[in-house]
Amino acid sequence: MGFMNIFKHLLADDWGVHPDDHKRPAADQAVRVMPVPAKLYLPLQQHLGGPARPVVLVGQKVKKGELIAEAQGMVSAPIHAPTSGTITAVTEITAPHPSGLTLPAIILEADGLDEWVELHGCDDPFALPAAEIGKRVAAAGVVGLGGAAFPSAVKLIGASRAKVTTLVMNGGECEPYLSCDDRLMRDQAAGIVDGIRIMLHATGAKIALVGIEDNKPEAITAMSAAAAAFEQIRIRAVPARYPMGSEKQLIQVLTGIEVPADGRPADIGVVVHNVGTALALRSAVREGKPLISRLVTVNGNCASQPGNIEVRVGTLAEEVIAFAGGLKGDGLGLARRVMGGPMMGMQIPHWRVPVVKGTSGILAFDTVEVAEQEPNPCIRCGSCVKACPMGLLPLEMSSRIRNEAYSEAIDLGLKDCIACGCCAYVCPSKIPLVQYFVHAKGELAAQDRAKLRGDATKKLALQRQERLAREAREKVEAAAKRKAEREAAAALKAAATAAVVQESV
């Protein structure tokens, strides 16, 4: 293996980067459970796809686990009350997004009783048909907990339709600073393995490959022990390297197969789920509990007590940090607030932003960690080319984007970019490459929308023109018809008059 690594290194086949992982000491602290805060802020869009639609009224009393917003559309997920209490408003709150824009949310005031709604679990999920498991997972609002928050049921049902053979479980947690998946695998390995077995049953996959980065030996040991009895579940240590937890990369490392560009993992018989999702799925199916809480890593140089905290969805980051021990020096020296990991997470404008289902971390960085610098010109060193896990040419793409030559950037593979941030991480000139790519993707989407809108307008204009022409034609025809009728009537009258005259003669 060592030799192969050197060989691969020589062939420059070592994609990705090796950031300092900063996972300890947070990863080694026992999980702390945060009490329910007084108010919970529940955005209707906590997942990929259509936003949920509220099904509660202001002033309505709800119990813990009660449906408060239902899924809307094919790809969506419902939202449940994380505790019992009263709905006080359906309004706009700051989104977990760098723009600081708002998005609609339900605000729930806790009554302090934390009283469950009646739950309908299932003692033997393996007796249920796959479709029924998918239905229960969908109803529980389970989404991918690795960060992307894709509705899990959609993936499960799609996988069983596509006849997948392999379930890849993502325990990579390649983002530095984060350790919530690590903690779950150490503490609740048996539950995760049970969840994986339910996933296998629901998808029809034959084996599950659990990829865990080798910087988490405790998690590997715990998971191996828990999975020992099930030969269809295989725990695999993968090299710690960012972005190992990216879907396409993890699949390639574990199965040796590449997901075709523009394709989905299901095309090669694979479906990927996060280990944390397996646990949420297990309690959804076995106990009937919807997804209302999650483990969040609080970390960064400014966090005085880094660690993992079990938080109800909808809790403000501000309160999570306060519970975790606050910021060092009351936030003096705080340089950046991030939700998610340092490589792909979102910068947030202030701490009054709620934890959503996909929030894996709340990071408080100081100036050492995010030394902001103005970008220098590109020196074409090629570091980004070596780092790119997709085999793209970030420096070429960014120079095209700078000249607004978006179509050339697409030819260079802009659409294959996974925005992992490796290129910007290694860039000696500190060029914000990901920002370029995100901007270009946004511009292209806007152009597409404008084109669609333009096409629609054109169509409407054409239709109007046609309608006007038709109406004019019809008018002319009607006038002609009326004239003809009038003339015919006149002729008839004349003839009648003539006849009368004749008769009278």
Next chain:
Amino acid sequence: MTPATLTAQPVASPHAHGGNSVSRTMLRVQVALVPATLYGFWLFGWPSFFLWLLTILSCLAFEALSLKMMGVTQIKRTLFDGSALLTGWLLAMTLPPWAPWWVAILGGFIAIVIGKQVFGGVGQNVFNPAMVARVALLVSFPLPLTQWVYPLPLTSLAAPDFIDGLRIFLTSLPQPDAMASASILGYTKTELSRGIDLLHSLAGDQAPVLSWIGARSGSFGESASLLILGGGIYLLATGVITWHTPFAVLAGIALPAAIGHAVDPGHYLSASAHLLSGAAMLGAFFIATDYVTSPNTGSGQIIFGLGIGFLTWVIRTYGGYPEGMAFAVLLMNALTPVIDRFVKPRVLGRDRKGKALDVPEGNA
């Protein structure tokens, strides 16, 4: 709301950085050049020190002037990112150690203004600035650019002292014959043209010797092959450069040289003579690896390096000049955009041509 919350600008991920910077990279290259440079001072004395110093100062001055004329606001930041300094340093390494003062000034002008700033500054130039200056000087002023001196270590009696060194540097008088010497490449070329084959010319008393430690005449900084190699290994170890380019350049020289030498030792120098003389080592590790003017991909760099090596050997063997590294580098610099266009990494999930991989049978 604190004031900080109002000023926070939207910044895209990643929020972490690996810590590499342009100045750190440049600094590492300079560190790698230090041993060979110091040794060069010792070998060739004070004149070489003045040459080195003035070349660098000239480069910095022309860089500052260009930036000012272009209206760059943060002149200091760009000026001291280390790139102009490095260009001057590398140019000085390739000059004859006792070259006069105006060579340094003119060289700095050509390298920075014509070689770099007219293209738009750092990162935009097509050709390696140091090599542009080297070649322009060589073609324009062949005499002072091909006058080599015997190494006269500073400790030896014949070595010029500080004042003498200054005089040699500033007066640009022809050097006394006793001190003049030829490099092995020049010597053998001349002898071959006189009809004396290598077997005889190299056996003669006058023949320059090969030396790993630089006890041979040649440009100021390139003679101590061992120290250059050491600097190159430091660059490899610190990840500033990868093995592709240097390996390919050396292989590109050594392979044709070995074949030629095996076929006709009377006309073709051996591979070791080629590798240890002229700018082979310096070119392979420090010149050809210039980021801006070399391809971005490993495979592209191998093609690029092999091209430089082979062209160097061709020019040395068949060309009019005894040394061809600078010409070879410039020629391959011109081909770099073409190489970059055709040699691209394979995108994950696509074939080499950029077409999406097929969905395997039975999974459609």
